[in-house]
Every structure is written in C-alpha cells, then in structure tokens.
Amino acid sequence: MELLLAHVLKMARMKLYLNFDRVLKEPELENLRALVMRRAEREPLQHIVGSTSFCGFEFQVNRNVLIPRPETELLAERAWKFLEGRESATALDFGTGSGCLAITIALKSPTATVHAVDVSEAALAVARENSLRLGAGERVVFHSGDGFSAVPGDLKFDVLVSNPPYIASAEIPTLEPEVRDFDPMLALDGGADGLDFYRRLAREAGRG
C-alpha cells in the first residue's frame, strides 16, 4: 500500500512519513483506488509501478519480461565477484529478460563485456532500454534468437550466467496468479520436467 501511495504521489516511500498529515486530493485518491483494484486482481506490484530494484539498480519491467527475483541477485554477485581482477573479461547471460543479470554484471565489472541473448524480441526491447538508462553503454551486447545459435560462434566466455525457464509445464497452472498470468510463458516453461534448458546449457555451452 505504501509503495502504491508513493507511486501515486511521485515521492520516495520514506517521504510519506515526512508528509504524514497531508490529505489526499480527490484525483489522487481516485488514482490510488484504481491501483489498489489492479493489485486486488493479482497484478504484480512491479507491473503496476513499472519497475523493480535489482542489486540497487532500478529496472523497468512489463509483461514481456520476468520480474527479476531477489534470489537472482546472488547469481549476479557470484558473477561479478568471479570477474574481479580479470581485465577485459567476457560474460554471457543466457535468457536475459529485463537484462537484470547482464547489465548488473557490466555495471559492477567496469572492464567486462557482457553478451546477452534472448529469444523474445519484446524482452530484448526492455533490456536494451534498461541498459541505456542505467548507462551500461556498449559493454552489454544483445543478441536475438534461440539460445547459442544467436551468439557468434567465435566468442569465448569467462563466465556464463543463466536463470533459464525451469518450471515443469504441468505445474504452470498451479502457480500463483501473479506469476502464471503476468510473467511471460517463455520465461517460465522449462519443458516436461522443467530441465530442458539445463540440458541445453550442458550440451551447447562447451561448443567450439
């Protein structure tokens, strides 16, 4: 509720407390009611406000990308720590979605180049926009297409990160509505046992 109110009033959440006695104007109240209704219909908060924080950076999100999850921050951290001290390293993010992993690794590893691949053009549009806005510049290179076939064959990587789709197809109908109805199916469905992408990674990552 506080986050929705802060969004309506266009102020940081902490500032709500500095304006504790402020009475909402009727249009603000209307706006807030509409957002509360959307949330009551199980639309994720991050979609309503249009962004989420990941490793301290603000990423824009919409229905074309998975909402970055807090546990994925651990993967980003493992990768940038691994790259510490390596000059001009190269990383690959397989299934970049919003770009949260690729862009964070690039921002935390100032001499690294991060390649990011996704099969969804709509997701890549969000990732490119995030990269531009967060100032990752040309150190994040986006590739559109199906897995490793989209990545130039002559590239070698110091580290590969991926948060691939890993939900077993039959489990998808049982997920919470916030996930099932709002995260893209392409980001969730990992095949019959959920492990399709892990098998692909194991098979294709060592090519060349």
Ligand SMILES: C[S@@+](CC[C@H](N)C(=O)[O-])C[C@H]1O[C@@H](n2cnc3c(N)ncnc32)[C@H](O)[C@@H]1O
């Ligand atoms: C679980 S989401 C992860 C997004 C982001 N890395 C994150 O952690 O928030 C998986 C991503 O893989 C992409 N994807 C699915 N199939 C793919 C494929 N065959 N090749 C490349 N990307 C794929 C989806 O479009 C989706 O953006």
